[in-house]
Amino acid sequence: MSEITPDLVRHLASLSRILVTDEEVATLAGELNVIVDSIAIVTQAVKGDVLATSHPIPMANVFREDVVEPSLTQESALSAAPDSAEGRFRVAAILDEE
């Protein structure tokens, strides 16, 4: 049995910037325990030295000339924003007042 407690779910949700109700926390803790228990077998799969694969196809870095090309205009980039002002994205306060 893995160790996904309600407090851990609250912490993970907070890191993920998702508001969760107490009811959701209880449901998620139950579901995540079942899922984590079933995927924990990966820890037994690897014996000895094995390289990790982060990307399925080998790739080499490619350079290009540093040339300015057409891109989104400021107006277009802002056009779908929920709120904007003076050519910028407008958001709520970053810091608490206290």
Add this chain to the structure above:
Amino acid sequence: MSDLIHKSASELADLIASKSISSEEVTSAFFDRSVELNPKTNSYLYLNRDTAIAAAKAADAALANGEKLSPLHGVPIAVKDNLTTTDAPTTSGSKILEGWVPQYDATVVARLRKAGLPILGKTNMDEFAMGSSTEYSAYGPSKNPWDLTRIPGGSGGGSSSAVSGHLAPIAIGSDTGGSIRFPAAVTGSVGAKPTYGAVSRYGLIALASSLDQIGPVSNTVLDSALLQDVISGHDKHDSTSLPQSLGSMADAVRSADVKGLRVGVVKQLDSDAFQPGVKACFDDTIAKLVAAGAEVVTVDCPSFEYAIAAYYLILPAEASSNLAKFDSVRFGLRVIPDGNPTIERVMAATREAGFGPEVKRRIILGTYALSSGYYDAYYGSAQKVRTLIQQDLAKAFSQVDVLLTPTAPTTAFKIGEKVNDPLAMYLNDIATIPANLAGIPGMSVPNGLAFEDGLPSGVQILAPAMQDAQMYRVGSIVEQMYLAEWGAPLIAKAPKLEVL
């Protein structure tokens, strides 16, 4: 007109190219049928007659000037809703993007337009492609044309439902763990996941960037091949896009020959985990190939046993990072809680309201997998399993040209049957996930109806990376063997939607 909607994309392309019929007539026929039947199938989230017909007229005008833009010139197409389109909202099946119209076209969409294919609309999908049934779409599930009480597979169930119900002759899907191939199998259609990097992901709303690949959905192998030829090729906007061409898939289909073919059956995917009727269809495919002269051997891929576990660590980890961009700042939903909230509270309230339960589950799971103390044990091991799977496949492909497996463990299940059991839902992808983890191409081709329920089954063909042509060659061989037996594609046996 009813004849028209049952034709394959390549047949329609020939009729349009010879000016026997216009792209406008073809596009209108599919569009009218889509408007009539979409309330039953929920294949499309968005349909726009004006843009589709304008593109068809432009295709006709080009042809009148002697310009044939591609082998699929004038053939209308449906596009999965996780590809950005400047003339249609793009939601990825989520409420957090409801009504968002992107500022740029995905490379695949731009290539379709350039190749003269009118876009009929955007197809339904599980939210951010997380699911195997479309039941996790924020806009309700799509229905399987074979039985409207059943799922059409997922996440690309809108595209498979549209193509198998003849609401579109061809469609675009995306495949992270089977989202093209599983829907194809359960709707009796064809779907292919190309080699990772063969098709640009620029403008695809990413689920798991190291696994995602865009590919074709169709009713024939040739149609998928023609569509892959149109959308593939290097794109400087995608740093993982392959620099080299993989050749013409359509040529591979046309030159298919069973002589000397060596086929591998994966020991770990030839088991009781598969529905007996699905297994019987698979055994029949293998028997037919042997009778036709192919050599069949059993290959051992022991690390496949860990594929689902590795996938459900890598995918949530990448998804939790990719979906961080839905933060209420630049586009999409913004929910402002009462009081004088900080931006962090606005983000949390927005993501609470905008994401569905499966998306929240996977983001939180991914955050867990990436947390300090668990990272090495879980995510690190999962990445090593990827290496082991690649090694198993390399060994298998040293003995055979392709691997064959059943695509899906079961036929289409009932809507509601698995929606509250995430683990049961994850197991649908047992045979398709290894291809994404290893980056190799895989396709599903119809191989009969399961004896228990009379619903379609599919056989999956896996080929080594970059050898998509080999996969299409074998796909065509399998298709031709069944055409000889049935006299028509499997899809011809599907019930007619309009009499319901």
